[in-house]
Amino acid sequence: MNYKLLFSHRKLWTLGRRRSTSRLHEGIRVSGQALFSSCSPKVCVVGSGPGGFYTAQHLIKARPDVELDIYERLPVPFGLVRFGVAPDHPEVKNVINTFTQTAKHSRCNFYGNVNVGRDVTINELKEAYHAVVLSYGAEGNRTMGVPGEDLAGVYAAKDFVGWYNGLPNCRELNPDLSCETAVILGQGNVALDVARILLAPINDYILFLQSTDITQPALEALAQSQVRRVLIVGRRGPLQIACTIKEIREMVNLPGTKPEMLPADFEGISEVLKDVPRPRKRLTELMLKTALETPGEKELERRKSASRSWGFRFFRSPVEVLAEPRTNKTSAIRLAVNRLEVEGFTRAVLTGEVEDVTCGLVISSIGYRSLLIDPGLPFDSRKAIIPNSMGRIQHTPGVYCSGWVKTGPTGVIATTMNNSFDTARSMMEDMDSGALDVSAVKSGSQSITALLRGRGVKPVTFADWEKIDSVETKKGEAEGKPREKLLSVEEMLQVAQT
């Protein structure tokens, strides 16, 4: 059975059932746009990552009258699916197929290259639409707040990920990979993505990476990398680790590498495991097996032939990044040793003890952070989210949120999907109850595109993106990759506007 073929003419089941309805609407739109437009609820979504697209998908499907516009700051859609998901996880990017069908729906329009907050304000969007959904994600990052954080050789994981994934403002990062040991602070899935990429250039794995959409400059830099050992550091213990089991299993099986754990970190863990729910239990058991069990013959052989290593380091917080005095480059990181205290939740408390780990590369992966894009919006700066209830933004009628700006930067794609559906449901409830008034006539994209034109902003349509997509796919084909991403906004716009 050819699975690819099966999906190539697969229907968008979430929308497909209403295919006849959408055709009907398309007809009306062509023959009398003003008539149709005046009586339909108009919604805009700010941000075209999973949060934005899943909200859009649910709204379009559940309300056959909604007209929806998606605004995106970059000329290219899909947010973290394009710029966050690791290149060696191409299967996760299959969600793009469904997003594309949403974008091409007759009641959906995409406007890329529009920076909401700068090119157009939230108030202007509120004026033009019945409802606004903010799903612009978390483009900032939490900082460690320790001396030496700005030294050469210290990078935010967000930028490192952006670099190998072709995020335009990270293309000049050129990380220095000439050292042997890299320390990653944080133990979430992003930390493990970075670890895998750093350890990849060995054996088959580099060949595999060559067949992904990783950028060519990153691939070349990684091929020259001297990094042989990656330590992944967390404040708390194995039971609090933030990554998911799939990512740990990938590390355990990563070709050419062996685990390097500290058995003492796992003391007392197996005793508490029996009362722990299955997901946490299985994840912890996998770590215990890796750290403590004597490997079988085959695994022993595998570990013996490994030229690179990785390991978790628990109960450690960064205190200072130390520099080599002569070059002023990162030479080590000083870590404080923690113990755990349980007070409702488990927190790390300093013991006063410190230790230095020699390393030339420090990548801080302690979390993304949403930014405030309009001073008129409420914002919880401690949690770095927009305060909301089921996606309804506090004290701001008609404005909703979804994705990481709603929940904070956690969860897998299914988490964002469900949360985004919730936001869409909230909005529909409000439409039905009258809490959201959709009776007034709104101008929608007509007035916004006019505003943008006046300000010299030329939006990129979905058809324009398809031109970029086709150029990228062609460039990739020559190298045996699914695509070779265009690396600058200028290049993207040039292709879009030809």
Add this chain to the structure above:
Amino acid sequence: MSAFLFVPSLCRAALPLTLCCCVVVFCTSHHRSDNKVTVNFINRDGDRITVKGSPGESLLDVVINEDLDFDGFGACEGTLACSTCHLIFDEEMYKKLGPVTDEEMDMLDLAYGLTDTSRLGCQICLSKSLEGMVARVPESVADIRQTKDAEVVSFYKH
């Protein structure tokens, strides 16, 4: 009887070049229409939807081919990279479904409303022995995972 083969997904790491195809359930299909298998889905509203699938198809295939409207179902298109085709069975049927790979369990661990008889629809291959099966689409309740996990943390005393 349809022969089916779960390609061991351990090969994902060992042979990353085959990453995209080795997680797919390969089955030999019978194309005779009289050989169809009846499948009952219980959707999120509790409604029963009865459809037929061919031996060899996965339950995700059936959902797609029959154009069933389970919002968000099968986001990664059957590549074992998400948990959105999560289905729940009764114990007896669950036992008939055969062994579960570690990789499927890993993804199930991220599913909303995980039960002891949960499976991923993309990994279940239809055969005549599953005739009349009932598969329930779990309700998607946000934040269930975070709540559960927060409780776990307090188990740990160092």
